[in-house]
Amino acid sequence: WDAFGLPAENAAAERGVDPRAWTLGNIDFMRDELKRLGLALDWSREFATCDPEYYGRQQAWFLKLWASDLAYRKEGLVNWDPVDMTVLANEQVIDGRGWRSDAPVERKKLTQWFLRITRYADELLEGLKTLDRWPDKVRIMQENWIGRSTGLELRFDFAHGEGGLEVYTTRPDTLFGASFLALAADHPFAGSLAAGDPALAKFLTDCRRGGTSEAAIESAEKLGYDTGVRVRHPFDPDWLLPVWVANFVLMDYGTGAIFGCPAHDQRDLEFARKYRLPVKPVVLPAGEDPKTFQVGNEAWTGPGRIYNSAFLNGLEVEAAKAAAVARAEGANQGTGAVVYRLRDWGVSRQRGWGCPIPVIHCSKCGLVPAPERDLPVRLPEELDFSLPGNPLARHPTWKHVACPECGGPAERETDTLDTFVDSSWYFARFADPHAEAPIGPAADRWLPVDQYIGGIEHAVLHLLYARFVTRALRDQGMLKIDEPFAGLFTQGMVTHETYRRQNGEWVEPKAVRIAQEGATRRALDATTGEPLVIGDAEKMSKSKRNVVAPADIADTYGIDATRLFVLSDSPPDRDVQWTTAGVEGAWRLVNRIWAEFDSQPVRPASGGSEDPAATAMRRATHHTIKAVTEALDGFRFNSAIARIYEFVGTLRTTPAEGATPALVTARAEALDALARLVAPFAPHLAEQCWARLGNEGLVAVASWPVYDPALAEDNVKVLPVQIDGKRRGEIRAPAGATKDEVWELISADSEIGPKLQGVKVVRFIHVPDRIANLVTEPA
Secondary structure (H helix, E strand, O other): OOOOOHHHHHHHHHHOOOHHHHHHHHHHHHHHHHHHOOOOOOHHHOOOOOOHHHHHHHHHHHHHHHHOOOEEEEEEEEEEEOOOOEEEOHHHEEOOEEOOOOOEOEEEEEEEEEEOHHHHHHHHHHHHOOOOEOOHHHHHHHHHHHOEEEEEEEEEEEOOOOOEEEEEEOOHHHHHHOOEEEEOOOOHHHHHHHOOOHHHHHHHHHHHHOOOOHHHHHHOOOOEEEEEEEEEEOOEEEEEEEEEEEOOOOOOOOOOEEEEOHHHOHHHHHHHHHHOOOOOOOEEOOOOOOOOOOOOOOOOOOOOEEOOOHHHOOOEHHHHHHHHHHHHHHOOOEEEEEEEOOOOEEOEEOOOOOOEOOEEEEOOOEEEEOOHHHOOOOOOOOOOOOOOOOOOOOOOOOOEEEOOOOOOEEEEOOOEEOHHHHOOOHHHHHHOOOOOOOOOOOHHHHOOEOOEEEOHHHOOOHHHHHHHHHHHHHHOOOOOOOOOEOEEEEOOOEEEEEEEOOOOOEEOHHHEEEEEEOOEEEEEEOOOOOEEEEEEEEEOOOOOOOOOOHHHHHHHHOHHHHHHHHHHOOOOOOOEEOOHHHHHHHHHHHHHHHHHHHOOOOOOOOOOOOOHHHHHHHHHHHHHHHHHHHHHHOOOHHHHHHHHHHHHHHHHHOOOOOOOHHHHHHHHHHHHHHHHHHOOOOHHHHHHHHHHOOOOOOHHHOOOOOOOHHHHOOOEEEEEEEEOOEEEEEEEEEOOOOHHHHHHHHHHOOOOHHHHOOEEEEEEEEEOOOEEEEEEEEO
């Protein structure tokens, strides 16, 4: 149970309750619901991240990372959530807003704890190549987030005085197109200038109020402030460039300073047009005339030959980059460099309901690790969440402690660890949950996790952090693996319509009555009849009160119908919208399945020679086993249930009543297979069906059915029919049908046949069991 964090704190503040009691009560409730759902979980391994036995072992390995310089404390600019009143990691800022509060994030300078994820940047990138069972989109998201780029760190000397500014660029080939330098608002040089320039100081403050995400910066108006400082071009000392501070430059990337080449970078171009700075093209697209080529409202960022660029003229872009780096290094003006977008993970949180950072602050000894004998450093029993801020910092006694080294008065660290630290290693603890060490020896047998199922929203949060922590703990000798999750499947969300009163208050679905008036749907308060506003279908969320409790559905339709609907409505990697009609359809399927078992003799007598109906039934059985097995292996649960639905239809059309002995026997084989096939989806129904057949023990532990390839082979093929390159329909043909047989079926088809009237078939392409393609001309 991922149990620390803001939801429990918010509940404590709103209801005046203890977050521990609130959390454990929720766990008890959810455990009951999961058990009722029939999920196959090993409850002997259960633990919560708020258990001192768990977070105490987390504190132990945190101290190991600190001793190995993988954890450290420093002052720096951080993302501050003004609503949740805590620091956020870069990965927790989504489009400039807090990942939980959705509040615009501010930039603050604070002293915080960090984990050195950047030390593993290259290894994390290389490791993505081994994850062939991960979705490409997740690997690409992580690759882009780590953001490895090769470029040039270059010095622009001040035109007056000593020193200069260091700039990082991935486009040294465009240096002769430079028209300005731009600094981030947080650049130290900008700060030093602002000390004597009130207008600049105000501009820097305004910049820090803007969005922090790349998306927000990209869409925001480009704003700048001319500092009056000028620098010399590194390849031409007589060429002076103005130094600006700009709101689109990030201190977190490169050196926090860029040179602007407006002709070949869109943000630079927008900035240059606004402030009437030069726009000089230096990359000539193929087919353009160097005398007439100009850049309009869109920068040219594609390939071409370099021109207007002295010694780089005539080179292609990549060759020009290499030549520019060589010239800069030869003149001691710069060096080739590799830069990452990834920044170290800030893990300090100014919250009380979290894992205490096991560090003691002593005025004499500095930062001192909590002694191993004192782990876990437990949270106090009573925490006051009635006031804003961190309750640990204002607790009357908890933080006061003797220094372990000198014995003098000292204070505990009052920041707690980011809850993503808690979830970055739980799988290793789950493998050996009762071990004395943080990670027991059984983890070597269990890990890596063979199949992980999780949301795409954690691609650069939990999944990236878990990959990093796994490597960090490996290097401490605590794990023997590089990657924590061998296979990854990203599931969709269950969504539901939202409903609001006229004053904006959210209303739960169970309190809503839907009135259908012709083609119009109206939502009304089920008690008062007040008209409600129907909103979009969104991810079920307590904040928007569009949650449907499984227990409420189960009370009406049963657990198995609930499970079947969620699995059957759409592929599991897509969102599924919860509807009453959908679950009613699943409920009808449950009843149809049971009806087939209820009408079958418990121990049918075998005998009689196999007849066509019995053979057809056996073929349908083995075809269904094959189809469901393959669909399950591919996570196509909706396809598997669709095949089961078809199979039940076949059983209904060949009832046991009045059937030949051979067909009754074939039906018995079919129902035996059906009970096993249904078990993963509707386990309670499957056990009842299994018992109805007279079997002993549980179907859950019975072997999975195996199909006979000869019987599972499709004896009817669906062939798409194209006429002049366009699909015009399909036919059902016997497997292995000849070209002449297929032609007869096409000609006789009620939809396709008429389309061939008035034309002459000049060519008929037939791929056996695959496709039929007709080429025609006017008759």
